[in-house]
Amino acid sequence: MTTNTHSQPGPNHTGLQGEPAGLLRSTLLSLGAAILILIAVVLPAEYNIDPLKIGGLLGLTEMGGIKQQLSVEAAADGAAQTDETTGDIIMRLDAIQAQLQDLSSALNTNAADAGDAAKAPTPAEPVWRDEVSFVLKPGEGIELKLIMDKGAVAEFEWTANGGALNYDTHGDGSGQNISYERGRGSPGQKDTLTAAFTGKHGWFFRNRMDENVTLTLRVRGAYVELIRTA
Numbered sequence: 001m002t003t004n005t006h007s008q009p010g011p012n013h014t015g016l017q018g019e020p021a022g023l024l025r026s027t028l029l030s031l032g033a034a035i036l037i038l039i040a041v042v043l044p045a046e047y048n049i050d051p052l053k054i055g056g057l058l059g060l061t062e063m064g065g066i067k068q069q070l071s072v073e074a075a076a077d078g079a080a081q082t083d084e085t086t087g088d089i090i091m092r093l094d095a096i097q098a099q100l101q102d103l104s105s106a107l108n109t110n111a112a113d114a115g116d117a118a119k120a121p122t123p124a125e126p127v128w129r130d131e132v133s134f135v136l137k138p139g140e141g142i143e144l145k146l147i148m149d150k151g152a153v154a155e156f157e158w159t160a161n162g163g164a165l166n167y168d169t170h171g172d173g174s175g176q177n178i179s180y181e182r183g184r185g186s187p188g189q190k191d192t193l194t195a196a197f198t199g200k201h202g203w204f205f206r207n208r209m210d211e212n213v214t215l216t217l218r219v220r221g222a223y224v225e226l227i228r229t230a
Helices: 013-047 054-058 060-121
Strands: 130-136 141-148 153-159 166-174 177-186 188-194 199-206 213-221 226-227
Touching: 013 060, 054 177, 060 226, 141 213, 153 199, 177 188, 177 199
Parallel strands: none
Antiparallel strands: 130 213, 141 199, 141 226, 153 188, 153 213, 166 177, 166 199
């Protein structure tokens, strides 16, 4: 009996080996297509670069040019705005510094003035040319006068030192007489006396109180001398 032996076909080694080659080919094709799209579409549309001149035919190069121009203008506007803001800040800082300097100068000036005022001597009390005092008994009077030329001015001050006196300010001379002012029960007076003519001008005082009164008269100015006439 004859036995026919059929040999079984072996594994398909050719198919297994073809899968990696096909995968590599697909990858290369995809990469090439991506590079082509990048060069033909993306570069013209985004960066205005068109080495294959396809972007110009499709209108993509113009789009890329517009985008690049807008980008440049935006950057320029941002820089200008930054410069303007920086300039405003610098101007404000300069103004603040100027105000601080003015304030410092004013404070220094005021301090210097205060120091000068503190160092300044206190004004001295007026120096009178003549000063006389008399004690007038009740009912007693006295006349004191200045020898003056016409238009001369004398400053005077008299006090009753706690009491009160009647007074008559008058003048006589050159054949003339004048009464300037009269008062009753006055504690004192401070004023100026202007001679209406050349002669003797002054005061008559009388004590109408029931006790002694001390009269003090101080005078200075344009007169020849102070005399007692009564």
